Amino acid sequence: MREGPVVGAEERPGDPTEGGAAAKGGKPRRRGPTLAQQEARAGLALLSPTLIVVLAMVVLPILWTIIIAFQSLRLRNLRTRLFDFSFTLDNFGTVLTSPGFLEALKVTLIYSIVGTTLSIGLGLVAALVVRKPFKGRTLVRASMLLPYVAPVVAVTFVWQIMLDPELGIVNAIGTDLLGWESPIPFLTQERGTITIFGFDLGVPTALIVVILYQAWRYFPFSFLFILARLQALPGELDEAARVDGATPLQRFWRITLPQLQGVIALLTVLRFIWTFNEFDDIYLLTQGGAGTEVISVRVFRYLTGRGDIGAAAALSLVLASLLAVLLYLYFKFFVGRVDEADAI
Amino acid sequence: MSRTDVGTGVDERPQAPKAAARPSRPRPPLSREVVETRILGVLKWITIACFVIATLFPFYYMVMLSVRTIEDLALDPGALWPPSGISFAAFGEVLRSVEDGGQGFVTFLRNSAVISVISVLVTLVVSILGAYAIARLEFFGRRQVHFLFLAVYLFPAILLAIPLFVFFTRIGLRGSLFGLILVYTSQIVPVTIHMLRNYFQTIPEGLEEAAALDGASRLTIIRKVSLPLAMPAIMATSLFVFMIAWNEFLFALLFLVENRENWTVSLGLSQLAGSIEVSKTTLMAGSVILTIPIIVLFFLTERLLVEGLTAGAEKG
Numbered sequence: 001m002r003e004g005p006v007v008g009a010e011e012r013p014g015d016p017t018e019g020g021a022a023a024k025g026g027k028p029r030r031r032g033p034t035l036a037q038q039e040a041r042a043g044l045a046l047l048s049p050t051l052i053v054v055l056a057m058v059v060l061p062i063l064w065t066i067i068i069a070f071q072s073l074r075l076r077n078l079r080t081r082l083f084d085f086s087f088t089l090d091n092f093g094t095v096l097t098s099p100g101f102l103e104a105l106k107v108t109l110i111y112s113i114v115g116t117t118l119s120i121g122l123g124l125v126a127a128l129v130v131r132k133p134f135k136g137r138t139l140v141r142a143s144m145l146l147p148y149v150a151p152v153v154a155v156t157f158v159w160q161i162m163l164d165p166e167l168g169i170v171n172a173i174g175t176d177l178l179g180w181e182s183p184i185p186f187l188t189q190e191r192g193t194i195t196i197f198g199f200d201l202g203v204p205t206a207l208i209v210v211i212l213y214q215a216w217r218y219f220p221f222s223f224l225f226i227l228a229r230l231q232a233l234p235g236e237l238d239e240a241a242r243v244d245g246a247t248p249l250q251r252f253w254r255i256t257l258p259q260l261q262g263v264i265a266l267l268t269v270l271r272f273i274w275t276f277n278e279f280d281d282i283y284l285l286t287q288g289g290a291g292t293e294v295i296s297v298r299v300f301r302y303l304t305g306r307g308d309i310g311a312a313a314a315l316s317l318v319l320a321s322l323l324a325v326l327l328y329l330y331f332k333f334f335v336g337r338v339d340e341a342d343a344i
Numbered sequence: 345m346s347r348t349d350v351g352t353g354v355d356e357r358p359q360a361p362k363a364a365a366r367p368s369r370p371r372p373p374l375s376r377e378v379v380e381t382r383i384l385g386v387l388k389w390i391t392i393a394c395f396v397i398a399t400l401f402p403f404y405y406m407v408m409l410s411v412r413t414i415e416d417l418a419l420d421p422g423a424l425w426p427p428s429g430i431s432f433a434a435f436g437e438v439l440r441s442v443e444d445g446g447q448g449f450v451t452f453l454r455n456s457a458v459i460s461v462i463s464v465l466v467t468l469v470v471s472i473l474g475a476y477a478i479a480r481l482e483f484f485g486r487r488q489v490h491f492l493f494l495a496v497y498l499f500p501a502i503l504l505a506i507p508l509f510v511f512f513t514r515i516g517l518r519g520s521l522f523g524l525i526l527v528y529t530s531q532i533v534p535v536t537i538h539m540l541r542n543y544f545q546t547i548p549e550g551l552e553e554a555a556a557l558d559g560a561s562r563l564t565i566i567r568k569v570s571l572p573l574a575m576p577a578i579m580a581t582s583l584f585v586f587m588i589a590w591n592e593f594l595f596a597l598l599f600l601v602e603n604r605e606n607w608t609v610s611l612g613l614s615q616l617a618g619s620i621e622v623s624k625t626t627l628m629a630g631s632v633i634l635t636i637p638i639i640v641l642f643f644l645t646e647r648l649l650v651e652g653l654t655a656g657a658e659k660g
Contacts, residue, residue, distance in 0.1 A: 057530030172422030
């Protein structure tokens, strides 16, 4: 909505008016740069601080990571080996064949796919229920945003304590009221069993908890964007469908949801990228233990635990390339169906 | 009006004002429409309640534990409110300096504040200029630059952390607040430019042109015309940056961990959790201290922040 008039304005730069003004006002200057050149210069000048900061602290480091990935660089030989450019593929060998790599890859994929789906799904539900105004809506909306704005360290600790086998409220309620036989160490148990209809099912306890946490913490992001889109939807379609006798559920599936496709597609990409690269939450909740070690936590381990900078760089490149491949596949096979213009 | 029409009193869905203005429809008894509307009307409130409890309870629990003693908690971990009196001892322990037997959180608070405020200022200066250029001026590569910036977000933070870690170790800036501020600024600038650009584009250009006619220079125009008009977006951006810098953990951990003097609150708290002699209630007191500034700021400015973050998102 906002971008509509904006794009138009952007296409019509003030050249003609400005040009006329300058000609009228100032002395006729024949020499010197044209207005377009002046503007281009001003643009680059204003942008230069940004360019410098981003180049120096983001782009160059990314390129440097690629170099490091092919060096045998460790924390202890940092002084001597930093500029040793005898490249080797050893790091990739180490990283890809190390025990636990495939497991970490699997965990990363499960975590990002399920986590993304859950957080967007919850966000959608939350946006739908607060769509119409009601008393106290502002407060409800604000409280739904809390998990996302609160500091990650604080909320992971609250979760840790809530789920603590001895002091946590979840286990206290579970054993006192729900008849659990013993407390469940939610964050340190790799495999638990739950019995459903007499069948024992093995479940990856800690991984499930970490995914639920991720859905809890990040659904507000989807909520915010879906709600903004919902409130900008024109009411006529819905109204017309109602007049034609469509029930609320039918109207949701046939009218509202299709109009949300664009924003949901965008959220899927963003949330997937961020979940796939996620480090803080898992590291703080489980330190990557109990079957929750995602690739980024492994990178961190290589970097600080073993001081193997080369291997860490190689693994982080593997992570980034995997993401690129997945995104490519997503855009190739899924986004084609959504109207391109509507997607972003 | 709509309420009496539907007759449930709970639901607000079906009757938009437009519908009410239409000649009265006969109400079909228990059609699918009515059944669905009623069920959804009830489900809606249950869902809202669940969401509110799920999002608020952890914070309530955090505050409640922070004013309980650890013995009290061990006796009755399932209690929903502090049973026997409130104790602020945990806060004292967290805030007192290390020499006085505390955890020195006052220092950490100061560090976090310094880092966040300076990050906000630097990010603002850099991104206002950049966003203005991208929004207003025609130059080679203008659109590409914008997408290049956003592409940066494809890369995991941990990937960037490696070379920065090496670099700052090598030049001896690791452990300094300055290095961290640089890192934060560079990582946030692409997003803030995006936010501010969206806003600058909604300001009519005529105003700036008028100022230009009066002979104002480009920088004067930005300072005197564009900036005041973009104030809401600038406020939202500042808050956004402040929150990110205040909450950040990975880079603080990698860069500052060996230098306790410079720890941020997030880092201090995470390190606190590692030591055995610190009780859970103390940890919660630390969490409250870490969270309060953010929550206060958030509630004061919620509307502004939400609008700033989702500007342009209405289009999808």
